[in-house]
Amino acid sequence: MSSNRKYDNVLVFGPTGDVGGLVALEAHNRGAKVWLAMRDITKPIPAIPTDVEKTGNFVRVQADLSDAASVARAVAESGVKAVYMYIVHGGADFGRAALQVMRDNGVEYVVFLSSYSVKGEGNALRALPPTNWIPYEHAQVEITIEDIGFPYFTTLRPAWFASNYFRTGLDRSAKPPKAILIAGYEDKRLFDNVTPEDVGAVGGAVLVERPSDRKETIWICGPDTCSPKEGWELVKKVTGRTDIETILVPAEQFIAATVAKGIPQVLVDSLLSSYERWQGGYEAEPEFKVGMANIAKYAGRAPMTFVQYLEAHKAEWAAI
Template identity: 35%
Template sequence: MSSPPNNVLVFGAAGAVGRAAAVSASKRGAKVWLAMRDTSKSIPALRETDEKEAGFVRIQADLTDPSSLKAAVSKSGATIAFVYTIHQRPDHMKSAFEVLRDSGITNIILLSSFSVRPSAEEAKNFDFIPRAHAEVELELIASGVKHVAVRPAFFNSNMLWYREGIKKGELELFAPESRFDFIATEDIGAVVGTLLTTPSAWLPENEKNGKSIYLCGPKIMDRKEALGVISRVLGKEISVKGTGEEGFWEQMQHLPRPVAESIFAGTKRNIPPNTEYEEGFWVSAVENVRKYAEREPTSFVDWVKAHKDEFEQ
């Protein structure tokens, strides 16, 4: 295995995946530059002492501001970057990818979505979440930069949508029987950290300029079962009742309507006997976590224990 690049550029470190990716890449020997719109802001769950110990360097950069991207690449000397998908950009991030490429970035890791299936070309015709990610992936492909589109499925942290009901001890769910895989953001970040530090190991020359990697959590279960896990960890009863479509829209009113509509469609697609987790496909996506994170995937119960305070805030 080749030695890690000296410098890697991580966008979105304020988010759970970006933060975990930065920590993972640093532990693997990379010099990590945290690309931030506002470098004075605190980063959730990253203490200042830990940031200094890891040797992170904050650098001003905005994926919607080409001049800042050019300056960040020049100052950091990075040749590889982790970026997240920005929804509803008129050019689907085309200008960002081109500036990064022209400034010296030769490899990009993109945080995409499990919903981009079977290909970006086909998914661009689907509902909002797969379409938005697919359109960005297609622009990344068109840029010619070597890349990996990381496509994780249902984030454990999505259960924080129901925090208020969990605190009250009762909540209503649309289609509580719908089943998901529950992947930890820390696992996604660990995968990204490996990809950032060993690009030659995951992108053989014969794979054109890029590839996609699907990631899933280690157990498929419905949200009622997941809430049972949360109930046991918190040591409190949580009553779960089904609700109709009106209840769903009320719960998701904090989200943009197109995003909520896409979540609604995805929930319906996973009501048994229907599923997006065909057994062979799901098994291979879980194995990808083991392969790239180089450890066992995090169980939902362990994740809840680590994030217990977030459910009680």
């Protein structure tokens, strides 16, 4: 095991995603050699500029968290002791096979992208029911990491991503696209709009410099809470996409349309359960207050506001 908490050689799964790419970039900026574990090593990595990757200390390696043999090869080739990973939705073993070969090949420290909806530790995690799939599934991975016996473990528990408006809240089959609001929740203060940039910065920071010698749970929350309706009004105002129409749909219609896109119904049902649980807002929760402070604590800068995030991503909105 490491005699200190600094890692200068790390492996990042999922760098083509919003958060994974930013974790990799932050780890690199903090001086680490970063192995980019990808299913397809020819794919572009949006978060890492091409010139930065070419001149920096990055290495692409083929690996898939659902394929334990490829994970074992990547860990053995890289020789890393610290790994960042995300959840593979629908995996039957909650990542156990991949995690076991990581441990067998010398990994001592895991940073896992979990969810704000996971509450508690220890026995509280094991008591979460599978009927609420999002927290249950993430909790099972946390439990697996602990059961396998990694000496060190950090779990990131971010709340509502600012990127969800662009990634999942938009019906792009229409031209111009339409924003979908679920009837009954449109005016509830459900979202904190934490940015992938902030989650990635925290994740990359703690991947390179382990925060403690025990399991560390890091809540990550954005500084702005708003309702879905308010959020979409800001999207249109800041990005200039005033042509986007907001459509109010019943929950049943939203579920059917989302499942039709290939998202498992258990995930959609769990999302609506979260809406129901937090429809009064979660600003009063202790995790929320800690989560806002954690961005400055670990990333060393103030949280990015939702407006700042939208300003930075205007080009993406203009292109749809």
